[in-house]
Amino acid sequence: MKKMSYSKIKTRIFKQLILVLFDSLLLILLFEIAFSIRLGVFFGIGNYPGILFVPEGTLIIYIFSAPIIAIPIFAKFGLYRTVIRFIDFKGLWAIIQSVSLFLIVFSTILFMVAAPFHPSSQGVPRSVLLIYWLLMIVGLSSSRLFARWLLIKLTTKKNIQNVVIYGAGSAGRELSIALSQSDQYNPVALIDDTPALQKHRINGLEVVSPDNLGELIIKRKVMEILIALPSVSRIRRREIINSLEKYQLRVRSLPSVSELTEGSVEVSDLHVISIKDLLGRESVNSETNILSTNIKDKTVLVTGAGGSIGSELCSHIIKLKPKALVLFEVSEVSLYTTHKDLLKTEENINILPVLGSVKDKKRFDQILKRYSVNTIYHAAAYKHVPMVEFNYYEGINNNIFGTLNCAQAAVNNGIETFVLISTDKAVRPTNIMGVSKRFSELILQALSANQSKTKFTIVRFGNVLGSSGSVFPLFKEQINDGGPITVTHKDMTRYFMTKSEAVDLVIQAGSMGKGGDVFVLDMGEPVKILDLAKKMIRLSGLRLKENQLSEGDIEIKYTGLRPGEKLYEELLIGSNVSPTLNPKIMSANEDMVLWKDLKKILDDLEFTIDNFDQNRLRKLLIKSMPEYKPKSEVNDSFYEG
Numbered sequence: 001m002k003k004m005s006y007s008k009i010k011t012r013i014f015k016q017l018i019l020v021l022f023d024s025l026l027l028i029l030l031f032e033i034a035f036s037i038r039l040g041v042f043f044g045i046g047n048y049p050g051i052l053f054v055p056e057g058t059l060i061i062y063i064f065s066a067p068i069i070a071i072p073i074f075a076k077f078g079l080y081r082t083v084i085r086f087i088d089f090k091g092l093w094a095i096i097q098s099v100s101l102f103l104i105v106f107s108t109i110l111f112m113v114a115a116p117f118h119p120s121s122q123g124v125p126r127s128v129l130l131i132y133w134l135l136m137i138v139g140l141s142s143s144r145l146f147a148r149w150l151l152i153k154l155t156t157k158k159n160i161q162n163v164v165i166y167g168a169g170s171a172g173r174e175l176s177i178a179l180s181q182s183d184q185y186n187p188v189a190l191i192d193d194t195p196a197l198q199k200h201r202i203n204g205l206e207v208v209s210p211d212n213l214g215e216l217i218i219k220r221k222v223m224e225i226l227i228a229l230p231s232v233s234r235i236r237r238r239e240i241i242n243s244l245e246k247y248q249l250r251v252r253s254l255p256s257v258s259e260l261t262e263g264s265v266e267v268s269d270l271h272v273i274s275i276k277d278l279l280g281r282e283s284v285n286s287e288t289n290i291l292s293t294n295i296k297d298k299t300v301l302v303t304g305a306g307g308s309i310g311s312e313l314c315s316h317i318i319k320l321k322p323k324a325l326v327l328f329e330v331s332e333v334s335l336y337t338t339h340k341d342l343l344k345t346e347e348n349i350n351i352l353p354v355l356g357s358v359k360d361k362k363r364f365d366q367i368l369k370r371y372s373v374n375t376i377y378h379a380a381a382y383k384h385v386p387m388v389e390f391n392y393y394e395g396i397n398n399n400i401f402g403t404l405n406c407a408q409a410a411v412n413n414g415i416e417t418f419v420l421i422s423t424d425k426a427v428r429p430t431n432i433m434g435v436s437k438r439f440s441e442l443i444l445q446a447l448s449a450n451q452s453k454t455k456f457t458i459v460r461f462g463n464v465l466g467s468s469g470s471v472f473p474l475f476k477e478q479i480n481d482g483g484p485i486t487v488t489h490k491d492m493t494r495y496f497m498t499k500s501e502a503v504d505l506v507i508q509a510g511s512m513g514k515g516g517d518v519f520v521l522d523m524g525e526p527v528k529i530l531d532l533a534k535k536m537i538r539l540s541g542l543r544l545k546e547n548q549l550s551e552g553d554i555e556i557k558y559t560g561l562r563p564g565e566k567l568y569e570e571l572l573i574g575s576n577v578s579p580t581l582n583p584k585i586m587s588a589n590e591d592m593v594l595w596k597d598l599k600k601i602l603d604d605l606e607f608t609i610d611n612f613d614q615n616r617l618r619k620l621l622i623k624s625m626p627e628y629k630p631k632s633e634v635n636d637s638f639y640e641g
Contacts (some may be wrong), residue, residue, distance in 0.1 A: 016080045017389055019143070021076065024067035026139050031063050034132040069109070070102045077101075079140070089129065092141060099136045103129060160186050162220050163210060167228035168192035168207045171254055175228045176203045188220045210243065224541065227253040241539065250541030288436040290581065291504070292320045293511035294375045294417045301373045303358055303406060304380030306334025308464060309421055309506075311341070312499040313377050316507060318342055324350040326371050328364075330357045330380070358402030368413040377506060378406055379421045381437065386562045388433040388506050391608055392617065399436035404443050404602065410454050411447060417509040420444050422460040424519075430631040431565065435621055438628075441518065443602075445593040448516035457513030459506045460520045460588070463494050471529060475536050483545070483554035485533045488581040492529040497521060505585060512580055519580070530556070565631065 074080065077098035082299065107129055161184065165172045170192040179185045190207045197207045209214055215223065225244055229237065237253075239328065244251050294300075300317055304310040305327035311334075318325055325342070329335035332355060339353040356363045358380045367373070380400050382388050388395035405421065410418045422441055425434035444456040463471070471494070478485045501521070509519040537544050537554045545552025548629075560568070578587045593601075601624045608617045623629055 019080060020071055021456055022143055023071065023079075023140065027066045027070055027136070028063060030135040030139050031066060031132055031353050034128050034135055037131050038128045065109075066102075066106060069106055070098075073102045073105070074098050074140075092137075099133060099140065103133050103136075106214060143191070160184060161223040162186050162188050163224045163226055164189050164191055164208075164213070164216065164220075164222050165205075165226050165228050166191040166210075166244075167232075168194070168197050168202055169231075170227035171230050173203055175226065175254070176205055179226075185224075188222065189216055191225075214247065217249065219538075222249065224250045224252065227251065230254050232263075236449065245538050247533060248538050248543060250540065251539045264296075290511045291316075291507050294419075294489070295320040295322050295507070297321065297323050298374035299324045299326065299371055299510060300375045300377070301328055301368070301371070302377045302379060303328045304378075304421075305329045306331050306338045307379055308499065309502060310377075310379040311338045312503045313336060313506065314342055314377060315345075316500075316503045318345055318349055320507075321347070322349060324352060324371065326352045326354055326367065326373060328354050328356055328358075328367065328380070330355070331485055348630045354627075356605065358406050359398060361405035364405055365409040365412065368409055368415065373413070373415060375419075375510070376406065376410055376415055377419045377421070377510070378403060380406075381421070381440075383423070383433060385431050385565055387431045389431055389438070389562075392432055392614060393612070395432045396436050396605065396617070397609060399433070400439045400443070400602070401606065403440040407443055407447050407454075407456065409497070411451055415454050417455050417457070417510050417513075418444070419457045419506055421506060422458050424460060424462045426460065428627045428629070429625075430629055435625060435628045438625065439602075442593050444596055445516045445518075445592040446598045449592065450595040452515070455513055455515045457510050457515075458518045459509045460518060460540050461497055461502055461505060462521075463496050464499055464502050471532070475533055479536060479540050479542070479554060484557040484559050485537070485554060486559050487530055488559050488565060489567060490530050490558060491567050493526040494529060496527055507587065508582060512582075512585075512587075516592065520586050520588055520592055521584060563629070566602075 029286050077094045078361045079094060079098060163179065163185050165175055165179075165187055170252075172190055172192075176187045176190065179198055187205055190197075190202055190205050191210055191213055192207050193210050195209075198209050200207050225247070227237070227240065229240070232240075241251065241253075295317055300322045301311050302310050302317070302325070305314055306329040310329070314325060315325060327335060327338055327342075329338070335353050335355060339351060342351050354367055356367065358364060358378075380402060382391070382395050388399075407418060409415075420440060423433065423434070423437050426438040426441055427434075429435040429438055441460075447454075448456040475485055505519065507523050509517070513519070533556055535542055537556075540554075543551070544551035545555040578589060580587055601620075604620060605617070605624075608620055618630070622630070
């Protein structure tokens, strides 16, 4: 359950006490009014000149005891769990039940218990109780509406925003209640495409058809749209978001059911539309038995454990009950952070943080022996294209020879499974990062064909959302800063997937691989980066500024392709693919290089690196990999020559 802050608890208790006091006074006053109606004494009507009936004797005691009896009963029926902002059927029924039970108890005390001792109580007309019952139902319901009005008046800020909630299901209803207690938002309607719900009222809010949303926005001066559809499919969510884009209002959404924590929906659950919502592609399905094949009761090692993919891998692996998890990372800060986060899990698993570089073959070999590792997930790599392009030698040394060191150590130690995290940039590479990852793939394929002890598997996918350097968080930051949004080229397109999907693919592929396999994910259609930027602007409730002289909020600035960058990415070198156990995962059948031939190339590369001969290195890369077509000149100024 969600924890409530101390300030919220104090505020809630204060509201409850106010309502209890109000109800207590109301109960006394309504009894007086019930008598007055029965006796006809209002404003001197009938034979009684008074304005209200004035009880005498012990009857006064019983009237003033009414709150003592009623308040515990009302509390039991939930009338004080929160201030009831909206009186719907459920709330009205709770009031009717609590009032009825109170009156039964009260009349029993008045006529059966007290009567023998205080005869004055017998003079109370029985019809007074019926009138009292009706008055209490009306009074308690009205008091909640009055409390709502009063609290809004007392707490409302001048900048309160009118919002509509898209979704009239349980999440939408809970969100409307949460918003009604907020001093920032004023829900004015619910939007739902279910005809049976339209034109009805839920929690005091009219349910409106999506066709009438435009009219509603203008009429009620709506500032924001909140999507409360946590159980809807990603495809349907994308369709809804696309339909809302034209209104140029800020759009926020509740996360999916799997992401919502247990408990009631709260305002804090809302987040800005994520790229997952924009992409609209369903997640990769996974089965626990497939995922756990190379993990359960085994010692697993993850290289680059502190990176975006590596840390996500570790969080998934630990849930699959390994015998031990070895975190291998060159960055002390990243290793500390990942280790600290993993220790928060409730899994009783031995987690071993190990500092080290994949370039240190001897160190890596010792670690495999020391911890008797069974499975390796190799996520350690320099991946930022411009950064690697400016650092030729380190990129090749880390990505190619680091992978070679790890793979050979795996063979020497009889490691069962070795899974390489690759990238779509390895397909017909145009940059050092891509060509280095393609060489990594070739190394694993060649070693796999040359031995049978270690099962090597390659997993290739596109851009990962939320990883360091990802375009989506960059765009969000730029929008928050007031722009401009920087796009390298208007035709730039990319494939995207979530970190969770990427990790699921990696783990599943490692289980399905037979040796030397290259697995790719069916990632749907590629996304145009410019379209993504425009959508994010509009869904933030802002306008695109076409140029410096035009009206608008956020400008898009084209910065030109970065060194080594290409407009389009590919996942397959050829078109020869085979299905797997998961329809979203394909096995690519691609050409490989024999180990004896590849080793000659690697020896030549290593010699060239050791001698800092950059020009020869570039020529050697192009010669040994004809599909490598560099897009830029040599950029590593440290090794000029």
